[in-house]
Structures are given as structure tokens and as C-alpha cells.
Amino acid sequence: MAPSSSSASTPKVLVTSPSAVEECFTKNDIVFANRPRSPARKHLSYDYTTIAAASYGDLWRNLRRITTLEIFSNTRLERTSGIRGEEVKFWVNQLKKNCGDGGYSKVNLKSKFFELSFNVITMMIMGKRFYGEGVEDVEEAKLFQNLMREHFEFANTSNPADIFPVLRWVDFFGMEKKFVANAENMDKFLQDLVDKRRRISASTKTKTLIDNLLSLQETEPEFYTNNIINGIIMVR
Structure with a gap:
């Protein structure tokens, strides 16, 4: 090895x-x-309660069951096929607009495909776009983009305390404070989105992942806590 x-x-x-x-x-x-434990994983995964960080056991099996049935099952994917189709149409129309009437325009397709894939995911989860054109709330979109960029950077950053655990007692590099700040801001952002969907869920025809999780929370509140729901959204 x-x-x-x-x-x-x-x-x-x-x-x-x-x-x-x-x-x-x-x-x-x-x-x-089991996944290795570290300060970054602890703070960025709701104390190891997301499917990407949880240890093998009852919690992980329940999260895997939820993911299989509520996200990746054929029934769920079929119900959200309309969202994916509409996002692709919207994306193509935006490209046409950028080119003008029969004209041409240079387009960075790498960034455009990134925006498309991310917006498809966020529309399926939250019913909102956060990238490119057509976002409802520009400030909210900027906040989301910054939080996600920070989150991915922290998740992929080598932390000396992972190798030398004694450094966790003093946090020389201030990394743990940054993890905590990002985790708190991300949790607040996600909880605000969940609360907004809770208020409009009954009046909307298109059901998102958040709507499905909220309905499950009503039947099993002891398991579908706010942290579990937010963790599923974040990993997805």
C-alpha cells in the first residue's frame, strides 16, 4: 500500500x-x-451528522435510505424532470440573448455549464437560481456563492491540526475559527431558506427537496431535525 x-x-x-x-x-x-475526523469535518458537517461525514451505523444507514428514496429514486427523479428540462431551456434562451439577433458572441462555456448544473441542483432543492442570469435576489445569490466558495475551500484545505492534533488546543493558524464562522453562516442561510419554503410549501405545485423533507419532518420530527435537513441540503 x-x-x-x-x-x-x-x-x-x-x-x-x-x-x-x-x-x-x-x-x-x-x-x-468510516470517514476520518477533523476540525473541518466536525464544523462543516453538523458534528459528523451528514452522509458524507457520519460514521457507519444507524445514522448513516438512515441517511443513505433517505438519499436513496427521497433524492435518487426513479420516482423522485421523474417528478423533477420538468425542472431539469425548464432549466436547460432557460439556459439556451439566455445564450441566444447574449448572441443578439442572428449575431455572434464569445461565450465561456465552462462557466456557463457550471452555472447550469448548479442552478439545476438548487432549483430541485430550493426552487431558486443562484448563478448566472435570472436570479431573484442578487444579494442573496452573492451570499450563497461566497458561502459555497468558502465551504469548498475549507473542505479541501490541508490543516496542520489534522496531522498534529495537539495544535487543536491552541489553533495557531486560526483555521478552526474560520470553520466555525462559515458553518454558522451556512446554517443560518440554509435555515432561512427552509423557513421560507415552509411558509409557501402548501401553496406551490412544484415540490422541492426541502418540501419533501419538511413533510417527513411532520411525521418523524425526532429524526428529521433542522440540522439533519440542513445537512442533507448542503451535501446534495
Whole structure:
């Protein structure tokens, strides 16, 4: 076995021996199924309660069941097919507008495809666009973009305290304070979105992921807490 280089903070292991594979995935499969713990994961994943950070066990199995049934099932994907189709049409129309009447315009397709994919996801989850043209609230969109950029940067940043846990006691580099600030701001932002959807859910025909989770919260409030719902939204 040898460590594999990666830009992410989590180390990777390359297994090249059949006996090592058996050791990892047969004798110690549960150990390897768990995610490594770190200050970044703790604060950015609601204290290890998202599906991307939870240890193997009842919580992880329940989150996997929710993801399978409420997000990736054929029924759910079919119900949201209209959203994906409308977003693609909207995206194509915006490209046509940029080109003018029969004219031409230079377009950065990499950024445009990024905006399309992100808006498809956020429309399915929240019923809102946050990138490109057509956003309802420009300030809200800017806040969301900044929070997401920070979140991804922190999630992929190497933190010396991950290697030397003693540094967590003093936080020399101020990283943990940044994790906490981003987590609090992200939680507030997501909770505001959930509360807004809660108020309009009954009057809208198009049901988002948040609407589905809120209906589940009514039947199982002890499991579908606000943190669990926000964690599912963030990971999605």
C-alpha cells in the first residue's frame, strides 16, 4: 500500500496487493467505511451528522435510505424532470440573448455549464437560481456563492491540526475559527431558506427537496431535525 497524493485534505491510500485488499475490505471493512475526523469535518458537517461525514451505523444507514428514496429514486427523479428540462431551456434562451439577433458572441462555456448544473441542483432543492442570469435576489445569490466558495475551500484545505492534533488546543493558524464562522453562516442561510419554503410549501405545485423533507419532518420530527435537513441540503 502507498499513500496517494491529492489536493484534498483527506489522505488517500492506493492498495496494490490482493492480501491488503482483503485486509481492508473484509477484516476491517467497517473501519475503512468510516470517514476520518477533523476540525473541518466536525464544523462543516453538523458534528459528523451528514452522509458524507457520519460514521457507519444507524445514522448513516438512515441517511443513505433517505438519499436513496427521497433524492435518487426513479420516482423522485421523474417528478423533477420538468425542472431539469425548464432549466436547460432557460439556459439556451439566455445564450441566444447574449448572441443578439442572428449575431455572434464569445461565450465561456465552462462557466456557463457550471452555472447550469448548479442552478439545476438548487432549483430541485430550493426552487431558486443562484448563478448566472435570472436570479431573484442578487444579494442573496452573492451570499450563497461566497458561502459555497468558502465551504469548498475549507473542505479541501490541508490543516496542520489534522496531522498534529495537539495544535487543536491552541489553533495557531486560526483555521478552526474560520470553520466555525462559515458553518454558522451556512446554517443560518440554509435555515432561512427552509423557513421560507415552509411558509409557501402548501401553496406551490412544484415540490422541492426541502418540501419533501419538511413533510417527513411532520411525521418523524425526532429524526428529521433542522440540522439533519440542513445537512442533507448542503451535501446534495
